[in-house]
Amino acid sequence: MTTTVRPRVLVVTPTYNERDNLPVLVRQVLDRGPQFQVLVVDDNSPDGTGAVADALAAEFAGRVQVLHRTGKRGLGRSYVDALSRAVTMDVDVVCQMDADFSHDPSYLPDLVDGVIGDGCDLVIGSRYLNGVSVVNWPLRRLILSTFANRYVRFITGLPARDCTSGYRCWRREALARLPLDEFVSDGYAFLVEMLYQAMGTGCRIGEVPIIYVERREGQSKMSRGVIVESIFVPWRLVLRHPSWRGRRGNPATRTPLGVGR
Numbered sequence: 401m402t403t404t405v406r407p408r409v410l411v412v413t414p415t416y417n418e419r420d421n422l423p424v425l426v427r428q429v430l431d432r433g434p435q436f437q438v439l440v441v442d443d444n445s446p447d448g449t450g451a452v453a454d455a456l457a458a459e460f461a462g463r464v465q466v467l468h469r470t471g472k473r474g475l476g477r478s479y480v481d482a483l484s485r486a487v488t489m490d491v492d493v494v495c496q497m498d499a500d501f502s503h504d505p506s507y508l509p510d511l512v513d514g515v516i517g518d519g520c521d522l523v524i525g526s527r528y529l530n531g532v533s534v535v536n537w538p539l540r541r542l543i544l545s546t547f548a549n550r551y552v553r554f555i556t557g558l559p560a561r562d563c564t565s566g567y568r569c570w571r572r573e574a575l576a577r578l579p580l581d582e583f584v585s586d587g588y589a590f591l592v593e594m595l596y597q598a599m600g601t602g603c604r605i606g607e608v609p610i611i612y613v614e615r616r617e618g619q620s621k622m623s624r625g626v627i628v629e630s631i632f633v634p635w636r637l638v639l640r641h642p643s644w645r646g647r648r649g650n651p652a653t654r655t656p657l658g659v660g661r
């Protein structure tokens with residue numbers, strides 16, 4: 401008889417006013433198998449998402465954890481706190497995932513497989529591998545995202561087609577090598593900064609295609625401030641570590657995983 405050892409997966413999900421989405425999402429992730437755990441990082445959401453998360457942690461003791469933040473709000477700061485905890489946990493891979501169902505949990509096995517099966521350090525769930533796979537976005541948003549990706553790739557030389565996707569899976573050891581304490585971005589630019597650091601620390605980066613669906617419930621938190629930050633951060637990264645720009649060094653960065661799978 402052969403037994404397969406399943407990789408232990410921690411899914412980190414940041415929340416700000418996701419009261420209705422979170423319980424459904426957590427159940428869908430945990431339903432994928434006993435090897436899945438969730439870490440919710442809530443920024444003291446006014447709608448009470450934090451209490452909903454606590455109730456889930458009590459219901460699924462040992463499989464759901466909650467980090468309550470009280471400082472300045474921000475996606476980047478939330479990820480720094482949550483991922484710093486994640487790298488100390490007894491798991492093989494750490495996934496990042498939005499709580500609003502734009503990231504379908506059914507892609508989790510593909511992402512994990514890219515790390516465990518294909519030997520990548522980081523696998524991105526990409527909206528831009530097979531054309532554009534986005535559902536229900538207004539044209540304005542589509543143009544903004546496509547332009548943002550081109551802008552980031554042009555300045556940083558990052559190899560990924562989707563540099564701003566928040567759906568990712570990391571080998572825990574690779575994530576632990578990133579100097580999270582030194583990150584400069586507060587908002588969504590944090591995702592780009594992580595990729596630049598990954599490229600600089602020699603990570604094998606792969607991508608798998610996902611179909612991204614606009615949020616079901618609740619409101620977007622996109623603000624003018626985070627957009628302005630996103631314009632400056634790529635330049636700041638390149639000026640700080642110019643030698644990392646466009647760094648290649650392994651085939652995974654050139655051949656997106658999962659194409660044609």
Ligand SMILES: Nc1nc2c(ncn2[C@@H]2O[C@H](COP(=O)(O)OP(=O)(O)OP(=O)(O)O)[C@@H](O)[C@H]2O)c(=O)[nH]1
Pocket residue numbers: 413414415416417418441442443473474475478497498499500502566614615619620621622
């Ligand atoms: N902890 C924390 N989570 C946040 C913050 N801002 C956004 N989030 C969460 O991060 C994820 C992505 O944010 P969204 O508002 O969905 O951003 P988006 O997907 O670019 O925008 P939409 O397309 O409008 O959904 C969601 O799970 C949010 O609840 C924040 O300041 N702190």
Ligand SMILES: [Mg+2]
Pocket residue numbers: 498500502615
């Ligand atoms: Mg969203």
